[in-house]
Amino acid sequence: MAKNCLVVDDSKIVRVMARKILEGLGFEVFDAENGQEALDFCLKSPPDCVLLDWNMPVMSGLDFLKKIRAEAVGKNMKVIFCTTKTDADSVKQGMAAGANEYIMKPFDEGVIKSKLSEIGLI
Amino acid sequence: MYSEKYEEARLRSLISSVLEEGAGLCSPQINYATLLARVHAVCLGFSDRPLLTPLELLAHAHGKGYNKEFRQSVLEGFLTRDTLFFRDKDNFRSLQKWLEKYASFTPSNQHIKIWAPACASGQEALSISMLWHKLQQDKYNEDAKLEIFASDISTRSIAKAKSGIYNNFDAQCGLAIGDLLNFFDRQEDFGLWRAKTFLFDNIKFFEHNLLHSPPSFLPRKLDWIFVPHTLRDFVENTATRVITRLASLLSPHGWLALSPSEVEIGFRAGFKESEAAHKQGLFARSTFSYPDHLQSNSLLFDNTIYATSLEA
Numbered sequence: 304m305a306k307n308c309l310v311v312d313d314s315k316i317v318r319v320m321a322r323k324i325l326e327g328l329g330f331e332v333f334d335a336e337n338g339q340e341a342l343d344f345c346l347k348s349p350p351d352c353v354l355l356d357w358n359m360p361v362m363s364g365l366d367f368l369k370k371i372r373a374e375a376v377g378k379n380m381k382v383i384f385c386t387t388k389t390d391a392d393s394v395k396q397g398m399a400a401g402a403n404e405y406i407m408k409p410f411d412e413g414v415i416k417s418k419l420s421e422i423g424l425i
Numbered sequence: 426m427y428s429e430k431y432e433e434a435r436l437r438s439l440i441s442s443v444l445e446e447g448a449g450l451c452s453p454q455i456n457y458a459t460l461l462a463r464v465h466a467v468c469l470g471f472s473d474r475p476l477l478t479p480l481e482l483l484a485h486a487h488g489k490g491y492n493k494e495f496r497q498s499v500l501e502g503f504l505t506r507d508t509l510f511f512r513d514k515d516n517f518r519s520l521q522k523w524l525e526k527y528a529s530f531t532p533s534n535q536h537i538k539i540w541a542p543a544c545a546s547g548q549e550a551l552s553i554s555m556l557w558h559k560l561q562q563d564k565y566n567e568d569a570k571l572e573i574f575a576s577d578i579s580t581r582s583i584a585k586a587k588s589g590i591y592n593n594f595d596a597q598c599g600l601a602i603g604d605l606l607n608f609f610d611r612q613e614d615f616g617l618w619r620a621k622t623f624l625f626d627n628i629k630f631f632e633h634n635l636l637h638s639p640p641s642f643l644p645r646k647l648d649w650i651f652v653p654h655t656l657r658d659f660v661e662n663t664a665t666r667v668i669t670r671l672a673s674l675l676s677p678h679g680w681l682a683l684s685p686s687e688v689e690i691g692f693r694a695g696f697k698e699s700e701a702a703h704k705q706g707l708f709a710r711s712t713f714s715y716p717d718h719l720q721s722n723s724l725l726f727d728n729t730i731y732a733t734s735l736e737a
Contacts, residue, residue, distance in 0.1 A: 389611070390611075391606055391611070394602060394606060395606075398602065398603075404601065404602055405602040406597060407593055407597065409593060409594070410593075410594070410597070411594055413509065413594060413598045414594055414597040414598055417509060417597060417598045417599050417600075418597070420514075421601050
């Protein structure tokens with residue numbers, strides 16, 4: 304059965320690009336435009352992996368991560384931050400909140416592939 | 426008047442001859458559009474005026490008599506540079522296990538020696554150095570010393586390797602975020618990362634063509650040779666010649682790391698595959714013996730025992 308990934312980003316271009324890359328790697332892909340949409344989705348049907356932007360309207364990626372990690376369904380979900388917040392403090396904050404890996408935008412297929420491999424999903 | 430197909434054939438022939446004669450490499454398996462893009466890049470860097478068509482390139486090449494600079498420029502333009510940190514993770518895991526065991530028994534006056542003879546822009550050598558520093562942080566043997574020799578035929582790649590500067594894409598390929606933050610500094614230019622200077626302390630980068638004899642400063646009893654994804658690009662006879670030369674540089678207990686797609690090449694050269702690393706491309710010398718100072722710990726290098734330790 305194909306693994307699935309939820310792409311959470313308020314940028315349509317990023318969602319489309321990530322979808323194409325992930326589908327090429329054999330994933331089933333869903334998307335959400337902000338943390339609240341992602342939270343609702345994950346509580347109903349937790350995906351294998353979440354590719355998560357940080358700065359988004361309604362609910363940020365960081366708030367989403369803290370909330371989902373507090374839920375039983377979100378304890379083991381793999382979460383990769385994918386953001387323009389690239390300073391060391393942000394990376395540490397994101398990892399401390401429970402991210403499994405961290406991508407600094409811009410990214411390409413090689414980066415996504417490498418990070419998925421790093422967390423054991425491919 | 427040249428037809429397009431004729432032009433393509435001439436161009437491929439020219440590039441092939443330069444690659445094979447200069448570095449023993451096969452013709453690149455790329456489509457015509459990619460071939461033209463690379464040729465154009467070569468021309469822009471090589472010529473005092475941008476050449477626009479393959480015909481002009483041919484004319485230029487002939488005009489210059491295929492001179493040394495032109496050949497080097499074509500080599501640079503067509504060499505494979507697709508690499509990443511900790512590529513072929515299984516081989517790095519094996520190296521880590523080996524280092525943990527071997528270095529524990531290595532006297533302080535004897536250095537562990539590793540060569541990456543096709544290191545491209547340095548990711549492989551830096552990966553080994555990172556691995557070593559992580560092990561050293563665990564203080565398993567503070568007296569152990571590691572020397573990494575890293576070479577490539579490409580002047581441009583070696584210059585990049587020495588600089589240790591990678592863009593945001595390259596820096597994130599193969600590196601966990603923790604390693605990126607621990608071993609690299611963010612540069613002021615957006616999106617660039619520079620490897621920390623201490624990683625270079627035990628690396629010697631140099632230019633080297635694998636068709637030529639290795640330089641005199643390269644030790645003749647190497648513990649590991651890391652050369653994945655390289656021999657498959659050579660024409661068959663040349664690959665055998667190169668791997669035979671590499672074998673002669675390994676210590677009797679040395680290991681040769683190729684890639685999973687190069688297992689056949691290793692067998693052809695008389696290596697035996699590591700039992701612990703089936704189809705991984707990791708080979709031991711066919712004639713297996715133990716280094717003198719480790720006779721009392723010879724079981725450490727028994728393949729069966731080693732296999733068990735790797736799989737544990």
